[in-house]
Amino acid sequence: MRNVPIASVDAVARAVLAIGTDYVPGHLLDWHEHRRAQFLYGATGVMIVETADGTWTVPTERAVLIPAMTRHRVRMLDVSTRSLYIEPGAVPWWPRACTVVDVTPLLRELLLAAVDLDADYDLAGREGAVAALLLHEIASLGSLPLHVDLPSAPDLAELCREYLAGPDVRLTNRDWARRLAMSERAFTRRFQRELGTSPAAWRTRARLVSAVPLLRERTVTQVATRLGYSSPASFTAAFSRTFGMAPSALVTNRQ
Known part of the structure; x- marks a missing residue:
């Protein structure tokens, strides 16, 4: 299936549904959630997935595992996706938070085959075997730490989201503390309590993810x-x- 909304086939009695979708550059899939767990693979481009808890940056030919009923949004940077929508009962081992994963050559070929299947594919034949093998392959994938946690406090989260949108190496803890009318020491302690890391360390990781x-x-x-x-x-x-x-390893167009 290609370029069809999951809502149009969600009720089909198949544990795994595969959909390929092409997006215009910069397209934003605004806040939404799925009843099924989602395996979101970018065959091209880069995806930036955000939830209330953090952001996950997904390079070309990698994927992100999104738990069922997780509210999220995705910015697509020249992306063509191959998504699997999976019944939660079929993947009790699915992570509780979004997870970026490397994708094996075999899994890439299975994804290409799966998006050509009809929604009501034959469970007893080759098509059912492809769907079953997809789950085995996903369960064996290694994770990539391409994420940045976000604070739960709205004022801290706003600072962090602004920084992610435009990382600036010149920004300091004092700058952030002034924004919130706090002393630098009090701000740093509050940030550390929220995320378990210092504001400076968080900004360093955010800059690296933005790369x-x-x-x-x-x-x-x-x-x-x-x-x-x-x-x-x-x-x-x-x-x-x-x-x-x-x-x-992530450079796709050397100048």
Whole structure:
């Protein structure tokens, strides 16, 4: 199935439904939720998924597992998706929070095959075997830490969302404290209680996560400069230490 809304087939008695969708650049799927769990794979582009608890950045040819009934929104940056909508009872092992995962070559081929299936595919034949194998493959995937937690307090969350929209290396704890009419010490302690990390450490991680969509169109050197790193080497070291992969692995268009 391609470019059809999940609501039109949600009631079909199949544990796994696959839908391929093409989005215009920059398209925002505003706040919504699904009755089923969702495996959202980006065959092209980068996706930024947000819930009340955090944001998850999904590079090309990776996916995000979204729990059933999780309110979320997704910004699509030149994305063509292959989504699986899965009955919650079929995946009791599904994570309770969104999780970015690497995708194996076998799973990619299964996804390509699955989106060509009708909603009421034959459970007894090859099509049913493809659906069953999809679940086995997803259960074995390794996670990628491409996320940033958000505070539950609305005023802190607003500061964090603004920063994610435009990371600025010059911004300090004092700047944030002044915004909330707090002392720097009181603000830092409150932030630490909310997220278990310091505001400065949070901003560093947020800047590194913001590099993922930038790496689609810029070199590592260009991204390092834009994010305020003294050299490509220092940026690469910080990115690799945080996410377990080099930023060069995500460069799709070297200039």
